């Protein structure tokens with residue numbers, strides 16, 4: 338089984354959490370793209386979606402699923418999104434696709450966050466995947482210097498701006514032993530819009546696809 342097939346199987350397994358008649362929150366990335374495609378036969382059950390990126394919005398609209406603003410939708414019962422890394426507490430690194438800010442907002446506004454991924458994303462400790470941090474343009478160098486003080490090596494994501502018009506610093510070399518503390522520390526740096534560490538709002542359920550099939554994990558809390 339390829340990594341992409343693992344993503345697709347995880348996405349397929351998430352369909353059973355759909356709540357017919359209720360709007361759904363939709364993340365961003367190749368795993369979520371599978372999930373959106375798999376929604377086709379269920380679209381009459383989905384009145385609307387709140388989307389975390391322009392890319393997911395375009396894909397949802399192409400399928401005929403109306404996309405609404407979060408302010409209009411209110412709180413959501415279900416949010417489905419991928420991740421770049423997850424630990425056993427279902428704390429995540431997200432933002433490889435650059436949609437971390439809207440993803441964090443929708444996750445916060447949702448009662449259930451189902452994370453779908455291929456099994457390679459489950460790691461003993463977060464931090465091998467460079468941690469994305471969205472920053473306001475004028476604060477880029479200042480935030481980078483503050484991150485060096487925390488032991489990370491920031492690298493500007495070249496040729497990339499988020500859907501919000503901001504750059505991303507990818508932080509290398511962090512072994513994240515205390516995700517809750519690090520999320521708070523980085524979030525406090527002036528000029529940081531969002532850090533792609535989802536520790537204060539982890540996933541509620543993790544669905545992993547791999548050669549041995551699909552496994553579902555609840556957070557060890």
Ligand SMILES: O=C(CO)[C@H](O)[C@H](O)COP(=O)(O)O
Pocket residue numbers: 364365366367368369418419420421430431432433434435436437440
């Ligand atoms: O956080 C994300 C986008 O901002 C994605 O969920 C993350 O990058 C995983 O992507 P993929 O499903 O393509 O592996």
